[in-house]
Amino acid sequence: MDYHFSFQHPNTHYFTIKATFTAKTANEEILLPNWRPGRYQIQNFAKRIRSIKALDQNGDHIGLEKLTKSSWRLANEPGSVTITYQYYAFEMDAGNSWLDDEQLYVNFINCCIYTRESLDEPCTISFDLPDDYEIASGLKKIKDHKLYADDYYRLVDSPMFASSSLRRISYSVKDYSFTLWIQGDLPKTDEEIIKDFSRFTALQIDVMGEFPCPKYHFLFQCLPYKHYHGVEHWNSTVITIGPSSALVDRDRYKDFLGVSSHELFHTWNVIRLRPKEMTPYDFQSENYHETGFVTEGVTTYYGDLFLARSGVFSLEEYLQELNKLLKRHYENEGRTNLSVAESSFDLWLDGYERGIPGRKVSIYNEGALAALILDLMIRVKFNNDKSLDDVMRLMWSTHGIDQSGYSFLDYKSAAESVYEETLDRYFDDIISGIHPIEEYLSDLLPKFGLSFDLLASEKVEEKTFGFRLSEQTIADIASGSPAYEKLSIGDKLVSINGNPFNQELLNSDPMTLEIDRYGRSMEVDLIPSESHYFSIYQVSREKNLSSKLLNMIQGWLEN
The missing domain is CATH 1.10.390.10 (Neutral Protease Domain 2)
Incomplete structure (x- = not known):
């Protein structure tokens, strides 16, 4: 498949793609991906295409029938076919494409059509660009403004920038x-x-x-x-x-x-060491998998850990990042309802949005904490002579180098091989279950010279009444709290005990709130509770560590 990119008016954000290939059969089907690796969510890139048409080798039009939202049937005979279309590139993030008067930035998976036969065939990609534009990409450069990919999979896993700056x-x-x-x-x-x-x-x-x-x-x-x-x-x-x-x-x-x-x-982890369910990628449909706690969770854990162990982050900076993970965990009641493995499977449902209150967890956050627990368990048992490093090296040698893909049980088996005994309880509690992580961390972290303390919220409305505010609006409510049966997310506080709303009026005494509930004015009486809500565990370093504890924390957080 040969792709050619051009544009005339960059501030319209449309570029034109001309895709030319040799059709081996009549009535060829062409497709565009519905999602991209790295974001497990149907994104429907075809919604950004307009003015698609097909021509044969003589320049005559070929019939083009839409089959699905992202596929078309050509009324072609075997031979050369050229598909032209425009793509709207005006979403700036790490997974989309952008065109303006300063640069062209393309994630090819957004916009490059393919046939099922062309997935394993080489691709060339050429561009009409200003002479002073330079291309940045992991693809091989044939000429200044021409690239080469070994196959479609490599093409769509190799974005590019082009600009003069x-x-x-x-x-x-x-x-x-x-x-x-x-x-x-x-x-x-x-x-x-x-x-x-x-x-x-x-x-x-x-x-x-x-x-x-x-x-x-x-x-x-x-x-x-x-x-x-x-x-x-x-x-x-x-x-x-x-x-x-x-x-x-x-x-x-x-x-x-x-x-x-x-x-x-x-x-290493996900590009080549990948779940079996995504080996190879199916770009048209959801690739369901339960191992997001490995693909994203382990990676999130190691991202900061490598910075600490290499000395780029100080110990204090690393603990700040760890405390952010813990804060997010305890502020999300989804931890009591859906496991990290189940939340991984549901990535395709609502993994990249907040979702309804308390339904699910983040595979990034919860997977990182699960990786932390496993790493510390291994380090404690073997006095830092073994760690999660050994698990990932084993996974790499058995499933990553050959890109054969792994299953949930493959990861469990690798972890147990390193741990040298069953990890059924860990996987049942932390990965497939919703067991409180503090029961693990309160035992593990002190063995590395770290305290693990439950801290009450400093805000009285959160601690005593169980509701969280965003300015004047209820943003979250703790289960079982005084606010749980009285208030609703979205309620706007109008007054407190008859006085116009002011944050300083909130205290631990009984109070009458006037609220605006989507246009309805109501009064709500709240009685303070002796229980505390929105409490979170946080980590800090103990002082005057023994030589044993010092060796443990250094073995973990220093290379």
């Missing part, structure tokens, strides 16, 4: 080369970036034993507005982050480092 930063680790391509402003020097990136890159390679590809590309969109997103690819990643001006600050720069470390580890 790309910044390039390069570094090497062992025999592997890494390039950062930056569109926009990154207020850091090359030396600062190379120092941090080379440290966490070297550690990841040391832990996994090898890097899967000789060259790797970080493609950054540093945006002037708030944004945070990353998507993994075969030998590259796209990361969108902003506001770029905030990257001078340590907190936002930590986000930049965290997502970069996370996406780099995906080069």
Whole structure:
């Protein structure tokens, strides 16, 4: 399949694709993906296509019948066929495409049609671009504005940027080369970036034993507005982050480092070490799997852990990130209703939206905490001589290098092989169940010199009455709290005890609230409870550690 991209008016955000291929049979079917790897959600990219038509080798029109939302039937004879269409590229994140007067950014999976026969065939991709535009991509460059992919799978796993203002930063680790391509402003020097990136890159390679590809590309969109997103690819990643001006600050720069470390580890975990259900990808339908706690959870855990172990993050900074995971866990009552394995299967239902209250958990967050628990269990049993590192290396050698795919039971088997005994309880409680994680962490974390304490909310309405506010509006309600049967999410507080709403009027005394419930004015009496709501566990380092505890925490968080 040969693809040619062109555009005339970039600020309309439409580019034109001309896809040419040799049809081996009459009445060929052409398709466009409905989803993209890295986001397990039907996205219906065909909704951004217009003016599609087909021509034969003589330039005569071929009939084109729409079969489904993302497939068409050609009324062709065997021979050369050209499909032309326009694609609307005006969604800036790490998984979509963008065209304006400054750049062309394409995730090919959004917009490149295919036939079932062409999935395993080579592709060329050429572009009509301004002469001063440079292309950044993990694909092989044939000419300045022409790329090559071994097959369709590699094409759609290799996004590209093209502009006249790309910044390039390069570094090497062992025999592997890494390039950062930056569109926009990154207020850091090359030396600062190379120092941090080379440290966490070297550690990841040391832990996994090898890097899967000789060259790797970080493609950054540093945006002037708030944004945070990353998507993994075969030998590259796209990361969108902003506001770029905030990257001078340590907190936002930590986000930049965290997502970069996370996406780099995906080069092993999910790009090549992939669930069987996604081997190979079916781009037309949901690829249901229960192992999102591995694909995203383990990766989320390691993303920050590698930064701590390589010295890029301090111990305090790492514990801050761990406490964010714990805070999200305890603020989501979905932890009491749906396991991380079930939530993984349901990614295709509502995995990338908040969803209804208390229904599900995040595979990223809960999977990371599950990985933490397993890692600490292994480290405690073997005094840091073994760890989750050994599980991931075993998974890589048995299911990743050959890209054969793994099952839930394959991961369990690998973990038990390293642990040297059954892990039925861990998998039943933490992965397939909704067992309280504090029953594990309250035992494990002190063995690494860390306290694990339950902290009450500092806000009286959360702690005593069980409701959370967003300005004047009820945003969340704790089960079983005084607010549980009296208030509704979306209620707007108008007054407190007859006084116009003011946050300072909230206290632990009985109170009468006047609320606006979607246009209805009501009064609600709340009696304070002796129980506490919206409490969360947090981690902190103990002082004056014994040599044994010091060795344990250093063995875990220092390389």
